[in-house]
Amino acid sequence: MRKIIRGPLPAPLPLACLTFTIAPLMMAATPARANDPAPSAVPAASAAASAADTAAEEQDSPTSVGTGAHDRGNEIFVTARRRQESSQEVPLAISVVGGEHIDSTGSFNVGRLQQLTPTLQFYSSNPRNTAVNIRGLGVPFGLTNDGIEQGVGIYVDDVYNSRVASATFDFLDVAQIEVLRGPQGTLYGKNTTAGAINITTNQPTFDFEGKAEVSIGNYNFKQAKAAISGPLTDRLAARLAISSTSRKGTIYNVVTGEHIQGQDNLGLRGQLLWKPTDNLDITLAGDFSAQDANCCGSVYVRTGLTQRALNRQFEALAAAQGYAPPSRNAFDRLTDLDTDLRAKNKIGGASLRVKWDLGEGSLTSISAWRFWDWDPSNDRDFTGLPIVALSQNPSQQDQYTQELRYNYSSDKIDFVVGAFGFYQRIDTQGTEAHGAASSRWNINPGSDTVVPPGSSGCGPTAAQQLACNPATLNGLTAYNTQYLKNTSAALFGQLSWHITPELTIQPGVRLNYDKKEGYYLRQVFDSAGNPVLTTGPASAIKTAQLAIFTPQEISPEFSDWNFSYDFTASYKVAPDVLVYATYAKSFKSGGINQNGVPTDTQNNPILAAATVKPEDVDHYELGIKSQFWDRRATLNLSIFRTDIKNYQANVNNGQFGVLRGYLANAGAVRSQGVEADFSVRPSERFNLYANGAYTDATYRRFSDAPCPPELSGGTTVTGTQTPGAAGVPNSLSPANCNISGQRLPGVSKWSFSFGAEVNNPATLFGKEGEVYFGYDGSYRSNFSSNPSPSAYTWVDGYSLSNFRLGFRAESGFDIYGWVRNAFDQNYFDQLFVGPGNTGLIAGLPGDPRTWGLTVRYGF
Template sequence: MSLTLAMLLAGQTVPQPTPEPVPTPESAQAQDDASAAQGAPAPAGAGDIVVTARRRAESVQRVPIAISVIGGAELDKTGAFNVNRLQQQQPSLQFYSSNPRNSAINIRGLGAPFGLTNDGIEQGVGFYVDGVYIGRIGASTFDFVDVERVEVLRGPQGTLYGKNTTSGALNITTRPPSFTPEARIELTAGNYEFVQAKASVSGPLSDRVALRLSASSTQRQGTIYDVTSGRNLHRFENNGVRGQLLWNASDSLNFTLSGDYNVQNPLCCVQYYARVGTTQRPIARQYAALAAAFNYRPPSTNPFDRVTDLDAPINSRQEIGGVSLVGNWDLGPATLTSVSAWRYWDWQPQNDRDFIGLPITTVSQNPSQQKQVSQELRLASNGTNRLDYTVGAFFFHQTINTQGSQVQGSAASRFLLSGNDANNPNVLNGLTSTNTINFDNTSFAVFGKLNWALTDALHIQPGLRVNYDRKSGFYESVVSIRNAQYAFTATADNVAALLASQPTAAARTTFQNQINTLAPQRYSPRFSAWNTSGDITVSYDVSPDIHAYATYARSFKSGGINLSGLPLNSTSTGVDLSTQTVKPEKVNNYEIGLKTQFLNRRLTLNLAGYWTDVFDYQATVNNNAINVIRGYLANAGQVRSRGFEFDTSFRPNSRLNLYVNGAFTDAKYVRFANAPCPPELSGGSAASATNPASPAGQAGSATQPSYSPAQCDISGQRLPGISKWSFSFGGEYNVPVGSKGGEAYVGYDGSYRSRFSSNPSPSAYTWIEGHSLSNVRAGYREGGINVFGWVRNVFDKQYFELLSTQSGSTGLIVGQPGDPRTYGVTLSTRF
């Protein structure tokens, strides 16, 4: 903060000339329209799309990085008001979310392990808003508020961005305050009682100070009906406000103070009956038999009837906000930038973790509170010499406090246990685990990037980063039960004594079943390490409109600590402390690219090919424990992602623009010998040399059990969530109407994803089939007024966003469906 203060003092001593002119709302809208399609050129004679991907303003076509840009106007008209919808326009971007906390952003199939979130590791894709790194990925589920553009950077970016980003970055830039008074209002109404309102106002408070205020509210009835509560689930209830105060202290010094507050309170996120597959459990302990024993039937076995029957409350309320101060001081040859920020995140969930209307796991939730502070300093040359540079330092400190709980119900014994205890509901009924989880994360880095112009056309750009990470945590689980038959409280200190005090072998078996289901444990993991990473890019300007580049990057994703509980050791009363930490990922990335424009910049074609090797890939495993909901982290030997991408746009005239973007992604485990087994190889007795593993999907019987391996070798198999082929395509056509410059227009946006696995270890039961989605719009615009009707998922395609397995290897597969067809009308105006 001292440098920021120095810049403030410097600003007070500089003379106060007239500020530079700021674009009018009309010119700002024109820039929005110019950047509407991903990488789409403006009409001949218009300016280039300007981005700040490399921490300076420059033409997107001259940046030697695989990057896609979507302007605010395009986000508004396509309905891409959050990251989940944005992925339909970005073939290399994957977003997964079973609820806001358990969300992940991946680029080219890499970034974060698939599955439930573990607080002790980081994302590999950086998420930035106005230069501020956002430490909790739950923020990405909120609506975009007054966004000017979104930049999607693919590949490692650690030598330019504050936090190390091994897979890429989402760089969101909001509209800045304006010295020309302006206002924007957008109102949308649609089916499912969809109502969305956005508004912003900006203008001067003096000749030196400008203010911008923005707000957004989205409401929608849920698309899934819960027959138990009579409520519609998966609703929208997002509200956000943002304020920015710009002070031009002088011609060379300015500060922007920003603050935001957002709250989201949906009734989500539910998964429910999708299908049933056969595991290796005895047939009497698989889903069909278990459901019959309770005379239970789901309300529908067609998941696209969109009905469920939860027997526990569900919600995903989160609150997020913060303040930041950004200062820019033009020193002549270079600009000094300071980014100071404080942010918080409050997560208050409720879940029905068994996914059905039986009391198996009635509570499984992890309310969390995060606070973060960050400080970034950068010095960037102003591009006047053969040798340009960016150097910087970044500090980040984060704390997370989580209060976890899990409660088993009266049906848990039959679903999770075997033998005599399976027939006694009291064995697990009311079994409760109360967890205290604390996390402290400190990161510091210095980084730099050079741009050396050997000639006017040939540039060499080396970069270097030195990074220090320190993580510490605390995890304690206290297990208790109070019912008509059992009463105890087990901690890490007394669990061995409680086991020894059991009076009979049967009592010891019962107690063992209880503490294996919810294990009392306490540990305090620690991790710290320095690492050095870097990259080098060679770029060549073949002509003013053809640019080629090649990059090698060596990057690291920080090591982590396990904060979701550890597997039991051989005594079954303690934990395997050797699994407390997970090693850093080491990344080698090779990339070549070509950025081209033809026909007087009406046609853009950008190509990129890459090969990325990740060593010690951070993955989630579960040791084949059938009653474990959350696994722990471990390192897979090696993962590889390779492929190619293209972005094209064609604007033959002012009336028509078209785009087609695509990605081929071949992402596989190269070496992962100790992976969790898929459901068809789980749930049986432990395999051994005497009793080798049974065939996949072979259920056991009373006389002949099936045998399951403790772990599976999935080397050579595909990473979860990754389609080999992904495309986005569409365009817009307009015709003039009247004499006042009005236009009638129609637009189409489509996307396609080929099939992908929805399980960390590929399973025959959890493949999500390829599907296409189509969105259309038609409307009229004139001046600052735009009104249009829209339909999303025109053909009402039935598809899943994700599939999961019910804990316990019962064979039940549950799913979260994508949105059905929706439609509505949007009216926007600016003045």
Template structure:
């Protein structure tokens, strides 16, 4: 571990003392009180004390009765722990992992599954579905946006294809925002901290027409200086600059009908995202073609060989502008025996980047940008039974349509020939100004029909079967053109330049139909002790490579590589959900086994012609593991929580995989990675925390004083699909502290210290193009202090 020995020992003792067992507990530093039951009178029912309610099965239920491994995080916990996005949520939910060198190349995984590591490809879907107020959010870049007025977040582990459907083979994030209310309420929050951190949040809600029409409006803004310094541009880089707004109208003309109209918009304008020197890997190339000799040949010295000096020396502008927005209309009509729900939504996402892809002050890749524009429309109809019946069921229809268009450009500089074609004695002019334009467009249309029921066989046993049939079509077009570079008739030089990038274009289609589903059983030994077992089959649609393809012997795109087969996932979950001592303690355990056929990943083909990295299928992936969680309500003023996950994932069969950096020679060849660890997956991960609250007074002020600690850790993992020893991110621990005062008058003030022991860790790692051996990465956030003031009315 990489913080002081005493801090490491403290974190381990804290976690071991807290962790009992759980897979469906609330990760709450505060009292576990999420969304209230539908019936207001039920609030007073003593049977609900200590219960957490979720909508993981598209109806409100106690988390303890649901046969799904899940974790729930409340809005209060998000605020207290300083978690403002899904990226930061990983510190509270150890089975969730997010690698995000920038918004477009964000990859989410649950239990190690869900995303292909490497540059984003518009033709491939994620395997972790993000849902906000029942609406599927297709682009993973949304994970980097600030939360706006969140009520709670449910992280559902394992395949959720029956009810959530659209590409949830690894799991789903079910995010719920707060509803408009018929009573006036307002909240305001402001924070200031290290690196000129500033954040403001404000919410107002109330009636427009008494008992008929209510509204809610929320805004958030976050700004922070960059934590990297560039001595060339004299700028601080990797800054934060984002704003978001969300509004809702809730119309309830009768007790039976509710209509919610919501809209949101978020924008980011950060000086971001670049990476710094981490290490140099030893390849099999001749010494003259490796990083040390190449850098010396151009008199280049990196700004610092210590990534924690946080010095970047890229010599081109960088930006990571992101814009996301949309609207939805949700209609619920209660017919008595059943409720009909309609969810209509439109969303769009715009990505406007600029990168220096060589990550150095050399003029290798002087311009690299892939602006991407996405729009999606969806419609869902659900019919659900009402009441506490022997058989409760939900059935529905779903439609989704999406278009993603990318207009990319890469321009090479004066050092490109020297750096990317080492040892060939190519003139600098060969690639200087050589520009590659890549244009792509892909349309996706998806239809689905689904149904699930829960049969209460008796007072103890419940069975839940469910099925979903999905039909999905994709139609993609890719076109790459080149221009610039020196004029030459030398065939050898021309072929060298074409080896970097050459013109090509192709079109491809997929048309998949699949049946997915689950069968689950829950047996209640008593009101506080349940066991369950679930078998699920998930499906992630086939994809189209929206990137340059490897070439065949005729120097034409190999169209057989254009289409990627669907990914098929089978998971068995077994779990125990328990509550003890009048529900003061919730402790749950889950064990699971997942097998994936045709896992979608970045690979390298070894066929004839110029070789390219692209997306294809891994024959078999296996993941096995166990997850334990525990949380308490207040015990003498103390509240505790803990989570621990053991996950062992591997490529069971990956014969045509990408070669790790240390095995790359003068030519690129495929490598057999069978038996190697699944990338992005820590074998051990956990989090734990404690908070103490006590009634106190400060002069005339009365309220509660509190102090809390949150700790998380991850064991080492590989940050790229090749499992290179040079891309292994070391184990690390992070400890956060907080203390504050909550007044009875409705205001609160607290101080938080994130990464209190200033742990040194790397968030993500990239092998720089050209395979010189240079490896860059993003250092994790250093220790940061913030002061927050909140007020509620």
């Protein structure tokens, strides 16, 4: 029986937001008690019965916590440093989100989690092209390249997920999520230089328990979740969880009559816990997730003038073929993409975790295999014209990891030492083809004359005839074959030495080895199936075809050792006030350009561009964690600065040609800022939180960056020629641009999350409980949606408001109505520069107002 706490607050809840982003999170988290095991641990079988009896009296029960947290009068515990400890005792910038808060706010994947954690950035045009960054750092903004590492590590029950696509799946039976900010290489298996997202799922229990939840809403939203756990024998327990989400898309395709950008997700997770002895836990886990939505597309947003000839820009090219977008207002949410859209995505795997308690220390082994199958189809021209008829790059990944860790704790010393091994194999088979509208769109007829629709010819010149003949490029097809072998190994460790009860110093080290071997082959064929080669006799048709697709074959390789270290000193100024300072030196592994490299004037690959150097990271941080008013209030602050040399940047190509994008090293990047969190809970009936971050993330030195669209498309300058003004047609274009001092893409200078909840005792359907009303809001200022900031791709700042009203009973019953983006704010998740330097800007609108009802029951 669950018991709702009445009367005076037994003990204020120390919120879990470390250096900032967590007030709601903390309040949302279901706190572990001081005598409870870490979220990933399970009580010994012999102790299970007594633990169950205690839990029956004190089981998570809703109180005044606005974010749906449950008060047991104790602290929130985390495992960020690979051991269980109070979040306020950890000298680390960390955000903690409880599983219940994830459910009650509809934050069922990382994309929605960013509304609760202001320094987390998430961008996804489709599952493969997904970026998860912290403080503006992690992976380059734009097209995904398999040849580099992600700077933000995603871990589920200690298992590293190497593909960011895993972030697009629904959270499944989650206990809590910790977002660690800053380099984490001396604690975590993979050397994640920007931070880590540590997801802990609910573990098998030796008490029978279960929960179920059903939600319905507009846009035909349907979501169901269920989990059940219990003993199979006195030494063997099992847990099974399932989740299903579906929703009609929010964009209507006038060509196909279908809604796109929908959701169709299924997730399964099963776990077996065997305790042959009281000090040995062996957990076997398996999971599978699938997505099969009608996805992913875009809408027309605007056009902006480039330096191309005026007759080669979007409006003239569209008029020449009698084309107009279905709407000039992006928030009509209409598109006319004429290529089949597909985003089939499957991720799963199995893991074996062995934890042996040795008294003061414990030995942990995690062996895991994971797979990822990606089957896409995209419309790469962003229009309803058959320019790009086919664009798809399906891939298959297998990854194997082995981590061995020893943790030791005593009054004076705590430490963790570990070894980590990683192997990954990715195979990709790409197909790209152009359609009947490609010739007129892509071939310059050499005249400013705009050819009327239906005209039989452009004029007497060969270029004009080529441009007006659909057969020139129609059916031109490129087949891409590539693979990647990625091997990594590391030794790491971190020591906490408690010099006095107040003063602790914490050094950490990491020795890392990385090796990448790649292969890329592009073969090009005309509509008759004849190979199009860079060798042999030249012709006007062949030149036009090679400008679209250029054959290429490369075998890039990279390998290197690096040594990382960090040092943290923390001091307890008072029992509830901790100050700390950190310096970290880390490296992000070098990489290879797995999607091809630029070519020279003879169409030969520039092999010097096949590899990118490692990022060299220097990180500094100061923080204070404090609680006051009998721990009813929490205030945490941190300031940070991260300097990166040889930052791995994404370079976008303005043409359809050999490359959509490739990697290059920017000279230097800096991210610095301030993070703050405040939360207060004056009584069990009310709580309030506010989190904020100021992030100044800029290129400090990038003098040879790709130019934005307004400085592209014209004839490239040579010698002493002077480039033309931005956005002036028929101008000379610079070969590259100096964007030093400009902001990194995807980063808002200001971001906030805030909210509150109030409740009151009530009776409904004969059940005693409480009625509650909650609000969660977020705000972020404008950000650039292009690797090189462009006047055409700034996304305006926006604010979102979410409300919920419901009743929860002491029996475990909970029913509530919710509305998200309550004021129907129009905003963009991302903007895209159309190919070909035509000035087309497409975009992905954020979700409109959604509303629904959720019913939940747990026992």
